[in-house]
Amino acid sequence: MIEVQDLRKTYGDLVAVDGVSFTAEGGAVFGLLGPNGAGKSTTIGCISGLLRPTAGSVRVLGIDVVGDGREARRRLGVVPQELALYEDLSARENLDYWAAAYGLGRGDRAARVEEVLELVGLSDRGRDRVKTFSGGMKRRLNFACGVVHRPDVLLLDEPTVGVDPQSRVRLFDLVRAERDRGTCVLYTTHYMEEAESLCDRLAIVDHGKVIAHGTLAELRSLLGERDLLRLAGAFDPAAQRAALGALADVEVVQCEAEALTLALPAASRRLPELFEAVARAGGDVRETTLTQPSLETLFIKLTGKELRQ
Amino acid sequence: MGYLLRSAHKDALRLYRDPVAVLLWIGIPLAIGALISLAFGGGGSASVPRARVLLVDREGTFLGGLVAGALSNAGGLFAVEEVAEEEGRAALARGEATSLVVLPGNFSEALLLEEPATIEVLQNPAQRILPRIVEETVSTLPDLVFYVHRLIGEDLRAMAAGPDEGTTFPDERIAEVSVRINRLVERLQGTLFPPVVDVEVVVEREDEQDEGPQVGFALLFLPGILVMSLMFVAQGLGEDLWREDAMTTLRRAAVAPHGFGAFLGGKLLAGAGVVLLVSAVFLGVGCLYLGVPLARWPAAAAWGGLLGTAMIAAMFGLQLVASSQKAGNVLTMMIVFPLLMIGGSFFPFEAMPGWMGAVGRLTPNGWALEHLKAILLGRADATALLAPTAGLVAAGAACFAFSTWRLRARYGGG
The missing domain is CATH 3.40.50.300 (P-loop containing nucleotide triphosphate hydrolases)
Incomplete structure (x- = not known):
């Protein structure tokens, strides 16, 4: 021990x-x-x-x-x-x-x-x-x-x-x-x-x-069975935080000019709704990554960065 | 105790499996010693080389014999043999002689009448120095003839012309010439063979030396070479700490319960075995070759082993003061080489200027070297060695304690 x-x-x-x-x-x-x-x-x-x-x-x-x-x-x-x-x-x-x-x-x-x-x-x-x-x-x-x-x-x-x-x-x-x-x-x-x-x-x-x-x-x-959705592109952090924060069960983990990280349950079924909200707030999505709950996602959620960074 | 011995065994195995390093530590001092010994004219027992000179006398008169005798007496450098020309040339071609000197057929006439003649000196191309000495010696012959003629040239020429036809030299004439030559030699004796300086040589020998070897250069040099070898071994073993550091085994040892004392102790024990072996072999061969009584060998080897062990402990300390392997090497080199230079390893104290020898004897290695020399020459008995032995053990123990402390400070744990 x-x-x-x-x-x-x-x-x-x-x-x-x-x-x-x-x-x-x-x-x-x-x-x-x-x-x-x-x-x-x-x-x-x-x-x-x-x-x-x-x-x-x-x-x-x-x-x-x-x-x-x-x-x-x-x-x-x-x-x-x-x-x-x-x-x-x-x-x-x-x-x-x-x-x-x-x-x-x-x-x-x-x-x-x-x-x-x-x-x-x-x-x-x-x-x-x-x-x-x-x-x-x-x-x-x-x-x-x-x-x-x-x-x-x-x-x-x-x-x-x-x-x-x-x-x-x-x-x-x-x-x-x-x-x-x-x-x-x-x-x-x-x-x-x-x-x-x-x-x-x-x-x-x-x-x-x-x-x-x-x-x-x-x-x-700790993740609450939430998927992690990472979006890469061009974003206005303040506008995105306001637009995405208004959606039910969506947690904004990271919000920067070139990257957005969201935690939400059943993310794959809500992709159209999310893309529409991002577009309304003036965002331009170039890449999307959806990750199932894991230690990796937990680490990202806790620190805002990947483990191998 | 079990771990200490196991640790020593481990390091002994590692040394055994890297014989090149050990051979280098011993071989480099031997090579340096051999070079310096050669530069100083070799060991005490070496004999002076002699040149084999072959003499061909084409004329075959007694004057050729005089030349042979003169060369034979030239400082004992030449072994002169009169040979037939063909035989002489063949021997020289086979490299069996230093030079072949050919006296011409008109040698007597040239000598007595001061006429031109050519003495051929053929040299062995495989030799460099001795043929030159032969050539130089033979080249003094014309000068000798010149001066003899200035003194008794008239008589020589008269003798060379011979008596009147059909007669012999009258006895009075022979006696007259002999007397004149004798008087001349008597007159010149004081000048040519002057007792200019009368050197009285007194050799003071201690009683003990009667049993011992003659103290030649080789015997004075042997302990210095051994100390150099021990220092190199110690330096190499000290450096092993950096190899352990690179292998991370030092870090693993730090978290083992036995700690660094036994770890370093094992290393020291293995090193002690190596330096004792080196001392024993070195001094054993030296004693046999240089005629040192074998009864002195165990004490000398033990002193060498003890000295080497203390040196290893000191080298551990020096390496652990340094911040890196490179710095450790520079530091030890900066200490080892000046100490070797002045401490009697490169040049015996006896060959140094007085003040330098006195300083050298004060260095740790110089001090130890003097004791080793005293043991080998039979000038130190067991009681006289007690205090130096205690001093050496104390110095080694202090260095070891310092090294263990530095190891703990650097690597933690243990």
Whole structure:
């Protein structure tokens, strides 16, 4: 279990994490979803003890990571965004070394290393040096090094960046396996589809703050089953806001000179009515995009921008 | 302890799998040492090269023998052999001799009557210096003949003309010429062979040295080369922190419960193994080659290992002070090379001006080098080494503590 309370991390005037709070339970995957620079990796850094929080508290399995960092780190597994492997060593040697670094005894290590190699599908390549591995194999080994000591809490910092689709699916299976083992998994990503398919609970972060959190269903309900309609063209924001605001069940999410974003139920059936209102207010529509309710639409609704911007 | 050893094993494996780097750290100082040693005339046991000079006397008189004798006595540089012309030319063609000197058929006549003659000097093109020395030496012969003629030319010419037909030189005539030549030689002896400077050479030797090797240039140079090698190894191992940084393994180590102490300790332990091995091999070969008693080898190798380990700890600290790998390299280079220059690795203290040697001995590497030299020359016993050993251990421990602190400050965690 991870308990983060009013976490704040600053670098001079720059506020990287601004009062983040959430609780991640064991046997579940908790997602931290947000664009690059939202503060996800900084949050992970504070939880893993790599960074000292400016304010707030972080507890792992009830242990304060600042007060008793060593004990907290013993229970943690970290899979960093970058590959953290010794290319000159074999897969088996890498796993054995990191298992020792996390305090696994010599007697325990040999069996556990074989078990993890089997888990990530690298049993037949255990003796080979890592520099001969493909990118996907290295990713799997990177994951294996993070779980070789059977951690109770696993932190995954965007583990699928630059990973091919096949390896990504494999990694998802590994994460689910850890969850099913009872591990508390904290997973950061900026891929909506990953969060939707993997996470039991989510916190959406932007500019160092949690802007929404809950289960997938709870977050979707924030949209109220509303579709998101995005119009591109030339618009008079004030006139459009007045014209569209007068229509029933239409929420103007974004209204700028070149883009309009509207949230409304059953948008596809109301397109003629909407186009007529836009035209009456002097608007010229050149492109229309209709999106079903999803985390992506929720993020746009909450921040007014796309996740990958 | 388990993790410390596992960490050392990991780094030892990485070093073992990158032998080129280790060989470079050792090979560069060896190459520098070999070049400097050559420039200074080689090792203490090297013998002076001799030129094999083949002499062909077409005339076959006793004067040819005199030339051979004169060349043989010219500072022991030449080994002169009288040979048949064909045989001499063939030997030179095979590169078996330095020069072939051919005395002409009219050599006696030319010598006694001061007439023109040509002495042929054929050289071995594969050699550069020795044939020139032969040529220069032979070219002094006409000058010698000139001066002899100025002194006893008349007698020589009379002897060359021979006695009247059908007679021999009367005994009085031979005695007269002999006496004149003897008196001339006696008169000139004080000028030609003057005891101008009488140098008294006194060699002071300590008792212990009687058992030890002769202190030649090579033996003075060996410890310096070893220290240079250890410094390069230390520099390379220090730089490994940046390789770990690039591989992100340092960051992963930071979030492991054992922390940086054991991580860096393992690295130091692996490095200690390398420097101990380098010292042992280097000094072992040196002892065998230079005749240092093998009983001194273990202490010298242990001192080298300890010195190298302290150097590695210092290099960790220097790299961790720098903001980037490039800055770290510049910083260590700026420190390592001047220290090597003045600290007795490029030039032995004995070959430096007095003041420079005195300064060099005060540098950390110069100080350690002097102790190593003392061990090799049998001038240091175990009790005398206690305090320096404690100093070295303390310095290494301080550097290690500083490095661990810097690592924590930079990477957090651990």
